[in-house]
Ligand code: B12
């Protein structure tokens with residue numbers, strides 16, 4: 001039996017995100033190999049490649065913003081390979097399983113390994129899926145006589161070490177930088193966060209498992225950095241310490257550098273020392289805002305002073321920081337937005353990379369429920385899922401902010417301009433400051449401007465310009481309106 005996987009994703013968008021691959025399929029493939037001795041699995045880049053591969057069963061993964069594309073892929077597969085079942089998976093359908101389109105036979109809700117293996121076993125036995133044989137499978141959603149049936153909930157896999165190491169050899173990229181998931185889930189509950197719906201409980205791999213996986217990665221590829229892409233790598237202090245000690249004991253910190261996810265409310269000297277010892281060279285964290293009011297709205301359980309403390313500590317220990325911020329939450333004002341930029345600019349020497357994205361409601365989150373109530377999104381076939389495009393790759397991205405008026409944007413730019421000048425920066429310079437470590441831009445202001453144009457001045461984007469808009473592109477009439485307000 002042959003299984004073909006495909007991720008619904010725009011490859012051009014992905015290039016802009018450094019082509020980082022998803023590990024969903026390589027975890028599923030590893031589980032099938034370990035527990036069903038099944039090796040005939042492939043990951044296709046295009047639907048044509050998938051069809052040519054002649055799979056007996058197809059698995060499609062989709063994030064919310066690419067859900068229209070996922071349905072299109074399924075339609076093409078259905079036409080070219082009639083009778084081949086199409087199984088959907090991923091965070092999107094896990095959060096809103098009742099929306100499963102008819103073009104898919106069924107979907108796996110949430111953690112996929114055990115459920116998918118059970119489905120494959122069933123398919124090997126019966127050579128087809130029917131509502132009757134699917135009825136007893138936990139953790140799925142399927143159709144019966146035109147109705148959508150959600151089966152019983154499947155408990156999360158425990159202990160997590162039952163899940164084998166992902167089959168990285170199935171990925172077609174030349175990795176100098178690899179990713180490692182040492183845990184699933186997060187103990188916190190930020191109101192915009194969607195992984196906590198798929199992994200509602202924090203679980204971690206044993207220290208032995210983590211160390212063996214690092215050793216395996218080092219044997220398999222010539223990597224320079226291993227990035228712990230956990231939802232929150234430092235969630236469990238004793239475990240973090242044990243991992244760090246073992247890395248040092250095995251001499252792995254001399255072979256490779258590490259990166260990891262952190263959280264500002266947890267950072268202190270002890271954690272920095274642990275990270276430094278194991279050769280963590282940079283950290284990723286969601287700072288989200290420079291305004292305590294907005295952090296509270298996000299249920300972030302942290303404060304601006306904790307963010308500042310994190311930046312100071314990492315700077316002191318020589319650990320670079322990549323921070324992301326969320327703009328345009330429903331109650332954000334220009335003052336809050338400026339507070340975020342003040343924080344960024346004040347700390348320009350302590351930040352390796354900054355990304356500022358608009359708040360996007362992801363299905364299943366509390367923010368999603370607010371967006372539903374406000375009629376910004378729907379869960380029916382009228383929903384254009386590309387509107388959940390947090391990078392504004394398309395012109396469809398939405399904003400949840402109803403406080404910042406178009407006119408206020410001019411004030412924002414004026415103040416941002418003087419702020420940049422005060423710190424010896426100008427738009428041009430800040431857009432192109434090369435990072436001493438890896439050449440990344442310090443401030444992605446071009447992108448931010450582009451997003452503002454999409455949100456507040458979409459009419460200006462009617463004729464698509466090849467170059468992203470600059471501050472001076474803000475329409476003159478809005479200047480006049482602001483001045484007279
Ligand atoms: C690595 C990553 C990326 C990478 C790689 C992207 C890629 N090639 O897919 C980068 C950084 C580029 C990225 C970008 C984006 N990402 Co991202 N990303 C992640 C991250 C951190 C880990 C994903 C991963 O590999 N996990 C490990 C595997 C094992 O878990 P998994 O993918 O969930 O798979 C399991 C189950 O979900 C299920 N499953 C999943 N797929 C399938 C398919 C089948 C057939 C089956 C049976 C089961 C199944 O089984 C798997 C094993 O249990 C997650 C956060 C998270 N904790 O998951 C966010 C996450 C997946 N990303 C998310 C989003 C939204 C994006 C963007 C679309 C952002 C945006 N709005 O533009 C972009 C899109 C990419 C692009 N630029 O075009 C969201 C998805 C939420 C949603 N409802 O769609 C997440 C959950 C983070 C968040 N913001 O909440 N991302």
Ligand code: SF4
Nearest residue numbers: 186188189190193231
């Ligand atoms: S800390 Fe990160 S992973 Fe945890 S709930 Fe908040 S956003 Fe999600």
